[in-house]
Amino acid sequence: MFSFVKKPQSAALAFLIAGAVWFVVGALYGMVSAIHLVAPEFFSNIPFLVFGRERPIHVNTMLYGFTGTMLTGCGLYYLPALLRTRLYSEPLAWLSFLFWNLTVASGPLGFSFAYTQGREYNEYIWIADISLILAVVLLIYNLIMTIVQRTEQQLYVSVWYFVASFLWTAGNYPISNVVWHPSTGAMPGLIDSIFLWFWGHNLPGLLITPLATGAAYFVIPRITRTPLNSHTLSLAGFWFLVALYTHIGGHHVLQSPIPNWLKTVSVVDSIAMVVPVSIVVLNLWMTARQEGRRVWGDPAGRLVMGGIVWYLITCIQGPLQSLPYLQRVTHFNNWTVGHAHIAMLGFGGYIALGAMWHILPLVSGREIYSQRLVSLQFGLITFGLTAFFLVLTTAGLIQGSAWNNGETVYRVLPEIAPFMISRAASGIFILTGSLIGLYNLYLTLRQGRELQPVELLRAEDAS
Amino acid sequence: MKMTPALLIIGALLVFWASAFIIVGIPALTMKETPSEIWRPMTAEEEAGHKLYVRNGCSYCHSLFIRINDWDIGAERIAKSGDYVGQEPAILGSERTGPDLSQEGGEHPDDWHLAHFVNPRFTSPISLMPSWEFLGPVEIRQLTAYVQALGLKAADARVARQQHWKAPAVAAYAGGLDANVEWLHSQVPEVWRRMPNPYPATEASLQRGKRIYQEFCINCHGPVGDGKGPAFRYMNPPPLNFTTLRRHLVENRYIGGIFYYQIMNGITGTGMPYFKKHLESEKIWDLANYLGVSFVGYTDANIEPRGIDASYEEPWQNRYPQPGQEGAVTGK
Numbered sequence: 001m002f003s004f005v006k007k008p009q010s011a012a013l014a015f016l017i018a019g020a021v022w023f024v025v026g027a028l029y030g031m032v033s034a035i036h037l038v039a040p041e042f043f044s045n046i047p048f049l050v051f052g053r054e055r056p057i058h059v060n061t062m063l064y065g066f067t068g069t070m071l072t073g074c075g076l077y078y079l080p081a082l083l084r085t086r087l088y089s090e091p092l093a094w095l096s097f098l099f100w101n102l103t104v105a106s107g108p109l110g111f112s113f114a115y116t117q118g119r120e121y122n123e124y125i126w127i128a129d130i131s132l133i134l135a136v137v138l139l140i141y142n143l144i145m146t147i148v149q150r151t152e153q154q155l156y157v158s159v160w161y162f163v164a165s166f167l168w169t170a171g172n173y174p175i176s177n178v179v180w181h182p183s184t185g186a187m188p189g190l191i192d193s194i195f196l197w198f199w200g201h202n203l204p205g206l207l208i209t210p211l212a213t214g215a216a217y218f219v220i221p222r223i224t225r226t227p228l229n230s231h232t233l234s235l236a237g238f239w240f241l242v243a244l245y246t247h248i249g250g251h252h253v254l255q256s257p258i259p260n261w262l263k264t265v266s267v268v269d270s271i272a273m274v275v276p277v278s279i280v281v282l283n284l285w286m287t288a289r290q291e292g293r294r295v296w297g298d299p300a301g302r303l304v305m306g307g308i309v310w311y312l313i314t315c316i317q318g319p320l321q322s323l324p325y326l327q328r329v330t331h332f333n334n335w336t337v338g339h340a341h342i343a344m345l346g347f348g349g350y351i352a353l354g355a356m357w358h359i360l361p362l363v364s365g366r367e368i369y370s371q372r373l374v375s376l377q378f379g380l381i382t383f384g385l386t387a388f389f390l391v392l393t394t395a396g397l398i399q400g401s402a403w404n405n406g407e408t409v410y411r412v413l414p415e416i417a418p419f420m421i422s423r424a425a426s427g428i429f430i431l432t433g434s435l436i437g438l439y440n441l442y443l444t445l446r447q448g449r450e451l452q453p454v455e456l457l458r459a460e461d462a463s
Numbered sequence: 464m465k466m467t468p469a470l471l472i473i474g475a476l477l478v479f480w481a482s483a484f485i486i487v488g489i490p491a492l493t494m495k496e497t498p499s500e501i502w503r504p505m506t507a508e509e510e511a512g513h514k515l516y517v518r519n520g521c522s523y524c525h526s527l528f529i530r531i532n533d534w535d536i537g538a539e540r541i542a543k544s545g546d547y548v549g550q551e552p553a554i555l556g557s558e559r560t561g562p563d564l565s566q567e568g569g570e571h572p573d574d575w576h577l578a579h580f581v582n583p584r585f586t587s588p589i590s591l592m593p594s595w596e597f598l599g600p601v602e603i604r605q606l607t608a609y610v611q612a613l614g615l616k617a618a619d620a621r622v623a624r625q626q627h628w629k630a631p632a633v634a635a636y637a638g639g640l641d642a643n644v645e646w647l648h649s650q651v652p653e654v655w656r657r658m659p660n661p662y663p664a665t666e667a668s669l670q671r672g673k674r675i676y677q678e679f680c681i682n683c684h685g686p687v688g689d690g691k692g693p694a695f696r697y698m699n700p701p702p703l704n705f706t707t708l709r710r711h712l713v714e715n716r717y718i719g720g721i722f723y724y725q726i727m728n729g730i731t732g733t734g735m736p737y738f739k740k741h742l743e744s745e746k747i748w749d750l751a752n753y754l755g756v757s758f759v760g761y762t763d764a765n766i767e768p769r770g771i772d773a774s775y776e777e778p779w780q781n782r783y784p785q786p787g788q789e790g791a792v793t794g795k
Contacts, residue, residue: 037560040583040591050593052520111520118517119552147468155466164475171479175487186552189496190544193555198487206479235464242475246482255530256555257544262490328532332559399559406534408741409562413589414678 008086009363011093012076016356016363017445018101019070020438023349025108026061027427027434029054034424038417048112056116056123057107063121063203064132065104067348071211072100072139074355075162077363078218079143082159083150092142099135103128117177117185119192121200126182133174140166157234161214168206168242172199194258197249205245208348212311213237213280215355216304220284222358223301224291233283240276244269251322255331263324270322277315284308299374303354306382310346313389314339329404334416335396338389345430346385353377353437360441365456366448373440377433384429387422395419499545501616505609512609515602517554524592526556527565527613536740537566540617561592568614569621572629575734576607578697585682585694586734628732636700644711647703651724656713658720659763661770662745663779664752672753675746683734688758698734705758709786712761716785719763722751761786 004010035042036051043049080087087093106128110116116123124132143163147155176199177185178192186192221228228234250258250266288295288305295301317339321330330336357374361367368374395416402412505513516522528542542565547553556563571579578585580603583592595603611622635646648656662668676684683702685692690704712718726747729737738747755762761783 036593037591040593045594045597047597050519050595052523052593055523056520114515114518116518116520117552118520118522118554120522120557144468144472155468155471157466160466160471160475163471167472167475168479171476171483175483181551184551187491188549188551188553189494190547190553191490191494191496192552194490195487196552198483232464235466239474239478242478243482246479247486249486252557253555256528257542257546259490259494262486265486328530332526332557336557403534403559404532408535409559410587410589411741413591 005091005094008090009077011087011090011097012073012359013363014094014097015069015073015076016360017073017441018097018104019066019068019073019352019356020434020441022061022065022069022104023434024431024438026058026066027431029058029061029108031424031427031431033058034420034427037420038424053111053114053116056120057111059121060107060111060123061104062344062349063208064100065107067208067344067352068211069100069104070352070356071208071215071348074215074218074352074359075158075211077359078215079159079162080146081362082152082156082218083146084152085146085150088142088145088149092138096135096138096142099131099138103132103135106131119177119186119196121203122177122185122196124177126179126185129173129177129179129185133170133179136166136170136173140170156217157228157231157238158214158218160238161210161217164238164242165207165210165214168202168210172202172206175199176202190257193253193256194250194262197252198246199249200252201249202246204343204348205248206242208344209241209245212307212348212351213241216280216284216308216351219301219304219351219355219358220295221287223298223304224288224294226287226291229283229286229289233279237276237279237283240272240279244272244276248273248322251327254322254324254327267322267324271319273315273319277311281308281312298358299371299378300354300357303350303357303374303378305354306378307347307350307354310342310350310385314343314347318343329400330396331400333396333399333403334392334419335400338392338396341385341388341392345381346389350381353381360444361448361451362456364445364448365451366444367451369440369443369448373436377437377440380429380433380436384426384433387426387429391419391422391426395423494544496548497545498548499543501540501614502545502548503615503619504549505612505615508605508608509612510609512605512607512612513550515598515606516609517552519595519598521564522554522556524556524558524560526559526563527553528555529563529565533563534740535562536570537563537614540566540614546615561590564610564613566614566617568611568618569623569625571736572625572732572734573607573611574698575736576610577603578694578734580606581697582693585692585697587679588682589678625732628730630732632700632730632732640704640707641711643700643703644707647725647730648711648713648721650730651721655720655724657717658723659717659766659769660719660723660748660751660755662748662752662764663776664756664762664764664781664783665777665779668749669753669756671746672749672751673757675742675750676753679738679741680750688754694734700733702734705754709759709761712759712763712786715787716766717763718755718759718761719748719751722754723747726750756783 032049033051033055076087076093103124106124110125111123115125117125176195178187178195187195247269248266250262251270254263295305321327357368398415399412529537529540531541575586580595582594583590612618635643682692683694684690684705688705690702695701708718727737727739729735752762752764765779765781
């Protein structure tokens, strides 16, 4: 009955499909939240659809469910492929799939009824935390054993990032979720904010970033059919990432009374983040140099390269907004919401989608049902997200400047109303993009032309 | 440098855990929990409310710390680390779609909070907050207890002031419409009572006043100013019926200064909040003109005593006669 769990690459495919499904779920919750910021009486007084409960469902489902799940699926394919071996244990990967998705499902199923720990990005209740940690530990074991049985001697940069993202998460997640306090998942007193934002920042930084970087390092050279620009740069980017990123969570509570030395460290290292980001972007850019037509001509490559562009924008904006004086205006308002969207959907999400479309034929043995639908998805999400970024950044500047000049939060609400309406409108494009992706994925698996073994071999060898 | 499995795994873990020790370990070892001067432990009911606050995601729209550059409610007290002792979690928040709540305790009386939780637009017409009526009376009471404790000892002082003034306000209301207005007027300092509205009640001014009325006042005082907005049935004492003011003008002439003072400062103990943080001078005077013209049928705009007209003012004749002198022309 459960023989499917032994089929090669079945777990990778399962992660990809789950990611596409969670994208739709997350986008639906995002849409309702956006509507509630325009019209709070829309679906009023329905317990499982109040803003305070639907927002964390949206955020967590997008982070863990869409981006995290889909990129993990990609890695489960490319890690063994790059090591010229099979995944150590397919059933074990399915077990990880089960635990991981149970945690993600505890968002919509639990938060809707106030079963949450309520700390941003650490909301999952204790038992769901344990489930996620189990999934990660099993993945680590599985990946290390795959490395052990490899036939390719060299470890390609994507392998480092993929393995490391789980090694770091296995330490990060339990610390920040304070798993030794099961009932609250929190430390008492102000110090909790330091624990909280340790993961709050490392979730994008040491889980999603390495997952997405690994996938980009895999996809771009394959599409351009050129070798990686520089091994040294990849090394520098990798080590700088972990050395700097871990220190900067404090910039989320920069204006709260945490110790000054922590603020200083977080600001200095936030600025220093420009270094690893530039290295990664430069390295990939140089790899694709002279091959732009191949990258932008391939819908999957376009999504991945689009993700790199968003990465660059995000990581120029991020260090800037950690500057204390600037943060007086940019903190607590929609500026940050805009930043979070280009980081998670722009950088993580684009690369997840691009890598997924690139890898899907390799794990399913079927040609993508429609490349035009992939292009359409790219177009819809790009329009929606660009509008999001511009609208939310502008709304944030209006709020922040007004507050800083003495206007009250309540007084400024009418000023952001037109922006909240535009945001909800652009959300429709992103929701449609997610639906088209799921539709295209479904038709690929049901109706996509089956690739001949020769074609598959040629595709796999492209690296 | 060649990446081997050992270097990858051991190196990645070493750098990570070293950083984790610096960023989380050292603060855990060195940060001391010393209560600040406003700190006190929370009661069981306040704790229950805190849990509701956390579990229902209030922190996605409300922060719990005041920064040095803040002006809104609570801005009198910039957060100190000792304010959060023992709170688990001390949920600071990352967004202000609604105001910071770290000093919310005692800003309003309990009945205001009840109306506000049932439907935030009852008290704050343009609020984006969801209705929490579905939580039921017990949980709304717990949430109210928690919100009233925000600010701890400083909140207790404010709550005590609310309670102190609630009794005479309720008694005045029970004394009948006229006694109520007399009591309300007696709380306004003498110098404000004979102060006419210095702003001419032009069409533009009345339009601005109307907009402010709709954004701030309408759901308590009602669209026709009779005090029967949707919040009416939650408030004790209920919102003022403006139409009763007509027979209580000071010396049958003055009302502007009283309006201004009460809007600016609020009436502590009742649901009437102070608006001086939201509205600056001209907006309050425009609102006072709108209230007078729309609900009293009279405004004291521009009558004596008055000084030199402001430079922008066009010649303006007060067309609103004093009560009992209909047809007579007052002012200049």
